[in-house]
Amino acid sequence: MNSEKYQELIDKHKPKERRAKNALIAFIVGGIMGIIGQFLIDAYSNLFSISNSDAAVFMIMTLVFIACLFTAFGFFDNWVAFAKCGLIIPITGFAHSMTSSGMEYRKEGPIYGVGSNVFKLAGSVIFYGVVSAWTFGMIRLLIMGG
Amino acid sequence: MTFKYKNVYVGETATFAGPYEAKGLLKRKFDRITNDLYVGEKSWEKAEIKLSKESINILLQKIGKQATDINLIIAGDLLNQLVSSSYAIKDFSFPFLGIYSACANIMEGVIIAASMIDGGKIDNAIITTSSHNLSSEKQFRNPTEYGAPRPSTATFTATGGASLYLTNDKTDIKVEASTIGKIVDLGINDPNNMGAAMAPAAADTIYRHLKDLNRGVSYYDLILTGDLGIYGKKILIDYMNQEYNIDIKNNYDDCGTMLYNFNNQKEVLAGGSGPVCSALVIYSSIFEKMKKKELKKILLVPTGALFSPTIIYQKENILGIAHAVSMEVVE
Numbered sequence: 263m264n265s266e267k268y269q270e271l272i273d274k275h276k277p278k279e280r281r282a283k284n285a286l287i288a289f290i291v292g293g294i295m296g297i298i299g300q301f302l303i304d305a306y307s308n309l310f311s312i313s314n315s316d317a318a319v320f321m322i323m324t325l326v327f328i329a330c331l332f333t334a335f336g337f338f339d340n341w342v343a344f345a346k347c348g349l350i351i352p353i354t355g356f357a358h359s360m361t362s363s364g365m366e367y368r369k370e371g372p373i374y375g376v377g378s379n380v381f382k383l384a385g386s387v388i389f390y391g392v393v394s395a396w397t398f399g400m401i402r403l404l405i406m407g408g
Numbered sequence: 409m410t411f412k413y414k415n416v417y418v419g420e421t422a423t424f425a426g427p428y429e430a431k432g433l434l435k436r437k438f439d440r441i442t443n444d445l446y447v448g449e450k451s452w453e454k455a456e457i458k459l460s461k462e463s464i465n466i467l468l469q470k471i472g473k474q475a476t477d478i479n480l481i482i483a484g485d486l487l488n489q490l491v492s493s494s495y496a497i498k499d500f501s502f503p504f505l506g507i508y509s510a511c512a513n514i515m516e517g518v519i520i521a522a523s524m525i526d527g528g529k530i531d532n533a534i535i536t537t538s539s540h541n542l543s544s545e546k547q548f549r550n551p552t553e554y555g556a557p558r559p560s561t562a563t564f565t566a567t568g569g570a571s572l573y574l575t576n577d578k579t580d581i582k583v584e585a586s587t588i589g590k591i592v593d594l595g596i597n598d599p600n601n602m603g604a605a606m607a608p609a610a611a612d613t614i615y616r617h618l619k620d621l622n623r624g625v626s627y628y629d630l631i632l633t634g635d636l637g638i639y640g641k642k643i644l645i646d647y648m649n650q651e652y653n654i655d656i657k658n659n660y661d662d663c664g665t666m667l668y669n670f671n672n673q674k675e676v677l678a679g680g681s682g683p684v685c686s687a688l689v690i691y692s693s694i695f696e697k698m699k700k701k702e703l704k705k706i707l708l709v710p711t712g713a714l715f716s717p718t719i720i721y722q723k724e725n726i727l728g729i730a731h732a733v734s735m736e737v738v739e
Contacts (some may be wrong), residue, residue, distance in 0.1 A: 263608075263651050264597030271594070271650070272604045275642045277560045284557075333553055342555030351557075359554060366551035369451040383554065 291348025329357035360382035410620035418581040419573035421691035422467035426567025432668040441452035442663035452543035459569030460496035460538035484513035509713030515731040538569040563681035570687035587617035603640020606711035609728030628629030634686035634710030635664035637678030665688035
């Protein structure tokens with residue numbers, strides 16, 4: 263049997279992933295995250311009398327802190343596995359990936375463990391974030407003059 | 409390559425299973441269980457070493473022998489450079505051979521040991537293997553606290569250590585014949601569907617074994633693969649039919665589907681995997697059935713996926729291997 267024919271055989275036995283259900287859960291959870299974020303921005307800007315953009319920074323810090331803390335408590339991975347992109351795409355996913363990597367490699371010590379592995383999953387996000395920021399910054403500079 | 413043995417017997421077995429396995433279908437059959445994934449140690453790797461080491465201790469106790477009475481130990485696991493095996497064995501001062509064929513480790517060990525015992529080079533040997541769900545997650549996938557979504561074809565690495573004592577002293581169960589597997593590559597590169605990567609290797613080994621010994625499927629009361637899982641099992645049945653025109657579905661099962669309770673252990677997805685998966689099932693349940701004469705002739709075909717995360721990222725396929733050992737109840 264060649265590999266094309268074998269692939270057909272495998273596809274026949276492959277269970278269907280529930281994409282619509284996953285997308286719906288991610289949509290709802292992601293939406294709830296958005297509502298929580300907006301609520302925090304409004305609350306911070308009213309409470310401390312600061313601008314919306316300053317309040318947004320505090321909102322991000324709050325969500326990152328909560329995601330890190332819940333990961334450390336050991337139940338956030340179950341939430342992420344359930345909500346999938348609903349919690350991975352928001353800033354909580356980034357915080358979760360860094361905390362989980364940090365926790366995993368602490369046994370190997372602060373340098374060869376945590377230090378060199380904490381960006382194991384998040385490194386790609388940072389790298390391509392910087393690359394795309396630079397690319398689009400250059401495009402904007404060249405076309406719109408800054 | 410198929411060999412027959414005249415003088416090799418299964419002495420005793422020892423199993424030490426982790427928390428998920430202790431909640432599974434075979435919970436009462438293990439020699440020892442732990443509810444602590446760390447097994448009292450400080451890291452997943454050290455926990456796996458302890459599982460392996462304790463299984464050897466339990467085995468030595470059961471057979472009533474000292475480490476110095478053992479001629480040879482053959483051990484293998486999944487961790488890089490076989491650290492679980494070598495660190496588990498270091499305090500025993502056994503003559504030691506380390507082997508790797510991933511989840512097919514135990515039968516590679518049995519084939520080597522049985523050949524040496526049958527050839528009169530040694531009188532006895534221990535075959536040990538181990539795996540740990542979280543040390544494997546760490547090495548092959550993501551950090552353990554990272555909640556990466558996984559498809560339902562993915563398997564769940566079993567946690568435990570298991571040892572087997574082979575001897576030339578006659579017992580109830582005889583190692584009758586074996587077939588060494590070949591590497592089979594049918595272009596599968598999805599580490600979340602390893603059952604599909606390994607099924608053709610199992611099929612090839614089973615086919616060659618039956619052909620070399622001129623036997624039919626019905627010669628065996630049970631043909632048992634290692635860790636193909638729910639979907640890999642269906643693939644193997646279908647593949648054997650299409651490729652070799654052999655129907656195995658009446659006396660075939662897979663250890664990966666026998667370890668956990670699928671009704672309330674959803675986290676295991678397609679079933680158990682890891683070198684210790686087939687060892688836990690065979691040592692605790694299958695040998696017991698043989699001793700009760702419920703099963704008389706069985707063919708054990710653990711399956712291994714040979715790859716590393718690095719080579720998969722470099723766009724290579726996952727290779728499959730399976731070694732077959734036939735065991736019989738001594739009449």
